[in-house]
Amino acid sequence: MPLAEPMQTALLFGILGLLIGSFLNVVIHRLPRGLSVVSPPSACPACGRRVRALENIPVLSFLLLGGRCRGCAGRIGWRYPVVEALTGLLTAFSAVQLGWGPQLLPGLLLLWALLALTFIDLDTQLLPDAITKPGMLLGVLLNTGVWYGMGQPLFASPLSSLLGLLLGYGSLWLLAMAYLKLTGKHGMGFGDLKLLGMLGAWLGWSAVPMILFIAALTGGLVGIALLAAGRGRHYAIPFGPYLALGGWLMLLWPQQIIHGYFSLLGG
Numbered sequence: 001m002p003l004a005e006p007m008q009t010a011l012l013f014g015i016l017g018l019l020i021g022s023f024l025n026v027v028i029h030r031l032p033r034g035l036s037v038v039s040p041p042s043a044c045p046a047c048g049r050r051v052r053a054l055e056n057i058p059v060l061s062f063l064l065l066g067g068r069c070r071g072c073a074g075r076i077g078w079r080y081p082v083v084e085a086l087t088g089l090l091t092a093f094s095a096v097q098l099g100w101g102p103q104l105l106p107g108l109l110l111l112w113a114l115l116a117l118t119f120i121d122l123d124t125q126l127l128p129d130a131i132t133k134p135g136m137l138l139g140v141l142l143n144t145g146v147w148y149g150m151g152q153p154l155f156a157s158p159l160s161s162l163l164g165l166l167l168g169y170g171s172l173w174l175l176a177m178a179y180l181k182l183t184g185k186h187g188m189g190f191g192d193l194k195l196l197g198m199l200g201a202w203l204g205w206s207a208v209p210m211i212l213f214i215a216a217l218t219g220g221l222v223g224i225a226l227l228a229a230g231r232g233r234h235y236a237i238p239f240g241p242y243l244a245l246g247g248w249l250m251l252l253w254p255q256q257i258i259h260g261y262f263s264l265l266g267g
């Protein structure tokens, strides 16, 4: 039920997304290193020069500074503006899709958590407990307590949320154990289990097989593309980003994806 024009919604949440993206850069950099995400303020990693407010405008500052630190002229990684722009675009798009309602802010919170997890996994092959564990708890709480008084569930019924947590964690645990039995190697990190458990807690049990399907499909396609480019063998391909992609798609289009999947099966 949109209360505002889609363009206004997109603009408003696009700007919010750029600012959140700037914060996600801090989270992505500091969380895996065990540093605080609130203090100290951002500084150039090369010369330690503190980033001033005017140098901290998402995307724009990077362009104005020519991608260089004003103190030491050291290069600023292009990843920073990319994360900001991507967060801005996906936040605007997701807000328009979710619409003005109780799902809006929790849905965006899930998107931001998934973005942080994606880039941390790409950097470190880890999905930090500091995000996935509170994420699991929050998913169950949002679907049971907070919104239950409104007469309708937020993303899933309380039972579906709990089953989703168990199914998400459990199904990957079984896969990981089977892989270990067959190959004698650990193919999957426990972070993947917790991430799928978290997505199940947020989106309900029926989202879990869909997310696994999307992750296996997209992960497989990228894996084949990397192999074809002759780079596959040297890259440990993390599974987290594909689970995150599946979770985001199921957040925005749960019914459409489930219907599409079953019509695909039905021929």
Ligand SMILES: [Zn+2]
Binding pocket: 044, 045, 046, 047, 048, 049, 069, 070, 071, 072, 073, 074
């Ligand atoms: Zn510097």
